[in-house]
Amino acid sequence: MSTIEHFIIRGKQWAYRLGAYFILDSIPLLRKSFGEGEKQIRIPYGVQWERVNADGVLSEWIVPQNASQDSVLLFLHGGGGVLGLYNKHRWMVGHIALSCGIQALLPDYQLAPEHPFPSGLDDCVTAYRWLLSKGYLPQRIAVAGDSLGGMLTISLLLALHQTNQPLPGAAVCISPNTDPTCRGKTMRTNTLKDAILSPKFARTMMSLYVNGHDLNDPLIAPLHADLNGLPPILIQAGADEILLDDSIRFSDRAKIAGTNVVLEVWPHMWHDWHMGVPTLPEANQAIDHIVKFVHNNIDL
Numbered sequence: 695m696s697t698i699e700h701f702i703i704r705g706k707q708w709a710y711r712l713g714a715y716f717i718l719d720s721i722p723l724l725r726k727s728f729g730e731g732e733k734q735i736r737i738p739y740g741v742q743w744e745r746v747n748a749d750g751v752l753s754e755w756i757v758p759q760n761a762s763q764d765s766v767l768l769f770l771h772g773g774g775g776v777l778g779l780y781n782k783h784r785w786m787v788g789h790i791a792l793s794c795g796i797q798a799l800l801p802d803y804q805l806a807p808e809h810p811f812p813s814g815l816d817d818c819v820t821a822y823r824w825l826l827s828k829g830y831l832p833q834r835i836a837v838a839g840d841s842l843g844g845m846l847t848i849s850l851l852l853a854l855h856q857t858n859q860p861l862p863g864a865a866v867c868i869s870p871n872t873d874p875t876c877r878g879k880t881m882r883t884n885t886l887k888d889a890i891l892s893p894k895f896a897r898t899m900m901s902l903y904v905n906g907h908d909l910n911d912p913l914i915a916p917l918h919a920d921l922n923g924l925p926p927i928l929i930q931a932g933a934d935e936i937l938l939d940d941s942i943r944f945s946d947r948a949k950i951a952g953t954n955v956v957l958e959v960w961p962h963m964w965h966d967w968h969m970g971v972p973t974l975p976e977a978n979q980a981i982d983h984i985v986k987f988v989h990n991n992i993d994l
Contacts, residue, residue: 707889707964718898721776721807728773729780736781738788748801748824751817754779756788757797762994765834766825767791767798768862770818770850772841772869772966774899775806782969783840789971790838793985796994799825803846810905811914818850822862832860836988840966841891841937842903844870844929848916848944851924864991865927866984869937869965870944872916874900874909878939887934891965896936916944921951928956928987930980932963958983 717723737743742757767790771783779802791798803817825835839847844867854861876897885893904914912919927948931941938959945957960967963976970977 718895725777728777729782730778732781734781735784737784738792741788741792743784746799748799748821749827751821751824752802753821754784754800754802755797756784756791756800758788758792758795761791761795761797763797764830765796765992765994766830766836767794767796767988768818768822768825768835768837769798769800770803770837770839770843770846771800772839772843773805774896775811775814775842775903776899778802778805786840786969786971790968790981790984793981794988796836796988806902806905811903811907814903815846815849815853815913818846819853822850822854823859826860831993833863834993835862836864836866836992837862838866838868838984839870840868840968842871842899844868845872845914845916848872848919848927849913851927852912852916852919855923861923861925863993864925864988866987867927867929867941868968868980869931869935870929870941871896871900871937872940872944874904874914876900878937878943880939881936884934884936884938887964888932888936889934889964890967891936893936917947921948921953924948924951924953926954926956926987926991928958928984930958930960930968930983932965932967933959933961934963935965937965956987 735743740759744755746753746755769787771779787798801817801821804813837847847865847867881893910918929941931938945955948955968977968980
């Protein structure tokens with residue numbers, strides 16, 4: 695990518711960030727600006743889409759042509775627990791599923807502030823159990839998520855582990871939140887570098903999601919959890935994003951607990967840069983790494 699192209703992308707992202715910043719006080723307007731209400735479904739060529747009811751949780755299948763019928767990517771979308779399942783995520787997950795050769799299930803879980811924690815997590819657990827009830831083997835399921843969906847990915851693993859339920863074969867966290875207090879050092883040092891996420895936006899979304907719940911609860915604060923016994927986890931974070939420290943601290947704690955964790959810090963990248971697929975080379979490369987990790991850790 696040329697310097698000019700990179701500059702244009704960064705400029706669009708900063709406009710996106712500033713727009714979100716100024717409409718934080720209106721959740722309906724914020725949701726609409728991020729894609730709620732779009733009538734046309736946007737997915738990559740070669741991918742089929744359909745709605746499904748996963749035991750009461752409205753969800754969406756994204757299925758590439760010739761995808762493995764025995765394996766599933768359960769993808770938990772980001773959005774601070776406040777923004778829903780929109781075309782931006784369908785597009786990104788469609789490319790991940792297409793590259794992996796695997797079908798993806800996206801739960802449209804309940805959102806704060808109407809339905810704060812643990813409603814969204816409960817829906818994700820229900821969707822995972824639904825997959826098991828349909829005959830999918832846990833070792834053939836990979837769970838992934840971006841931003842707060844990355845936290846939900848970890849929270850899902852912990853919730854399953856706490857109740858002695860079978861764990862998926864692998865997990866992938868893209869730019870995850872792991873600290874609900876939003877006190878990581880890169881919340882300060884990367885404030886002017888992250889072209890997508892601002893500290894105010896992150897703190898506002900987190901406050902709505904937790905709704906006064908105990909911030910030491912491991913299902914909200916994975917940094918306080920017992921991380922022993924979890925499946926292999928890939929974490930990808932941008933060196934310029936404000937949540938970088940969340941990924942570093944979680945990775946360090948998980949490794950101490952004996953969990954197989956791979957942390958990739960991508961130079962010059964911002965929060966959730968994977969959304970730039972296929973235009974952004976670094977997004978394509980990061981997805982290639984996800985594909986290799988998934989293929990190495992679940993039975994396709």
